[in-house]
Amino acid sequence: MANNIAAQRIQREFKEVIKSDEVAKCAIRVELVNDNYTELKGEIAGPPDTPYEGGNFVLEIKVPETYPFNPPKVRFITKIWHPNISSVTGAICLDILRDQWAAAMTLRTVLLSLQALMAAAEPDDPQDAVVAKQYKDDQEMFRLTAKHWTAKYAGGPGGNPDFEMKIRRLTDMGVEEDQARVALSSYNWDLERATEQLFS
Amino acid sequence: MVIASEAGPSKSGREKEGSPEEKDDRTFECNICLDTAKDAVVSMCGHLFCWPCLHQWLDTRPTRQVCPVCKAAISEDKVIPLYGRGSTKQEDPRNKVPPRPPGQRTEPENNGGFPGFGFGDGGFHMSFGIGAFPFGFVTSSFNFGDHHHQRPAHGAGRGMALLDEDPFVSKIFLWVAAIFIMWLFYA
Numbered sequence: 335m336a337n338n339i340a341a342q343r344i345q346r347e348f349k350e351v352i353k354s355d356e357v358a359k360c361a362i363r364v365e366l367v368n369d370n371y372t373e374l375k376g377e378i379a380g381p382p383d384t385p386y387e388g389g390n391f392v393l394e395i396k397v398p399e400t401y402p403f404n405p406p407k408v409r410f411i412t413k414i415w416h417p418n419i420s421s422v423t424g425a426i427c428l429d430i431l432r433d434q435w436a437a438a439m440t441l442r443t444v445l446l447s448l449q450a451l452m453a454a455a456e457p458d459d460p461q462d463a464v465v466a467k468q469y470k471d472d473q474e475m476f477r478l479t480a481k482h483w484t485a486k487y488a489g490g491p492g493g494n495p496d497f498e499m500k501i502r503r504l505t506d507m508g509v510e511e512d513q514a515r516v517a518l519s520s521y522n523w524d525l526e527r528a529t530e531q532l533f534s
Numbered sequence: 535m536v537i538a539s540e541a542g543p544s545k546s547g548r549e550k551e552g553s554p555e556e557k558d559d560r561t562f563e564c565n566i567c568l569d570t571a572k573d574a575v576v577s578m579c580g581h582l583f584c585w586p587c588l589h590q591w592l593d594t595r596p597t598r599q600v601c602p603v604c605k606a607a608i609s610e611d612k613v614i615p616l617y618g619r620g621s622t623k624q625e626d627p628r629n630k631v632p633p634r635p636p637g638q639r640t641e642p643e644n645n646g647g648f649p650g651f652g653f654g655d656g657g658f659h660m661s662f663g664i665g666a667f668p669f670g671f672v673t674s675s676f677n678f679g680d681h682h683h684q685r686p687a688h689g690a691g692r693g694m695a696l697l698d699e700d701p702f703v704s705k706i707f708l709w710v711a712a713i714f715i716m717w718l719f720y721a
């Protein structure tokens with residue numbers, strides 16, 4: 335019964351979202367992953383005037399049997415540098431995906447809320463403490479790092495030769511690239527401290 | 535935040551685009567299952583649901599009873615069942631009564647034979663809440679003692695004011711009404 339409602343609702347929402355303006359404007363996208371509507375793939379365009387602009391962020395959406403009475407389980411598949419999203423697992427800290435969920439919310443409102451979260455981080459309720467600290471202590475460093483991640487993982491514009499060079503220095507030492515990027519990002523691109531951390 | 539507010543106007547724009555027929559249908563969709571509301575109830579904040587859907591929502595979060603749409607405070611005993619003409623034709627509404635809220639909503643004798651509603655089918659259960667505006671308030675005041683909930687600050691409509699009237703006055707009204715009904719039956 336519950337399962338039935340979940341599948342039926344996702345089916346309706348899916349039809350609604352693919353007709354929506356936001357899809358027409360390529361701001362959000364939803365794709366089915368399986369036939370029984372229990373898993374979907376979401377996509378969000380990085381909001382303008384943010385370090386995520388120009389990037390395309392893919393999300394894993396798992397629909398629980400108790401949907402819509404409980405929220406969908408959503409996480410970023412595309413790596414992202416954001417205070418409320420884990421830079422390692424893509425787990426999201428957003429109230430509507432937890433206790434502030436309401437049964438009338440839809441996939442569309444979830445994706446739009448996530449897009450809004452990307453535009454306005456809440457560093458005081460962080461998912462990734464390291465990112466949140468950087469966000470609070472050094473906005474410019476945060477912006478550059480987030481932009482670099484967007485270029486690297488989400489197909490965003492612009493490279494950062496300085497960052498690239500530092501990553502190459504670490505990969506030359508046998509460090510895996512993603513790991514090198516996380517370490518450098520976490521230490522404000524201080525090569526020495528990142529190396530220390532990686533080899534300690 | 536910027537994005538969300540941008541989405542607002544475009545959403546309403548989209549809803550106007552649909553064919554008139556489609557738009558009409560959507561007006562009566564349950565806000566939870568998105569299907570046409572069955573055993574429809576409306577909250578004090580004006581949001582429409584199937585009773586089974588809303589019941590399950592309230593059941594899922596017993597400590598946080600809020601409207602699934604606007605998050606106003608809601609409670610089982612402050613939802614109003616809607617009885618459309620079409621729905622009573624298709625199915626005997628009495629079959630729909632059991633899953634509805636207890637208390638005033640299943641108090642049949644007191645609203646059974648109100649004038650303006652057919653006695654013919656003996657539909658005691660179904661007559662509740664339809665056309666009999668004063669009765670809604672009489673029966674609501676029945677459970678005043680034990681079921682009183684804080685009403686949502688912004689959800690107080692015109693009808694809500696009546697609920698706040700003195701229970702004593704309400705009871706008098708109830709007895710007058712009961713006598714009136716008896717008179718109708720036996721006259």
Ligand SMILES: [Zn+2]
Binds near residue numbers: 564565568569572
């Ligand atoms: Zn429903």
Ligand SMILES: [Zn+2]
Binds near residue numbers: 580605606
């Ligand atoms: Zn509401």
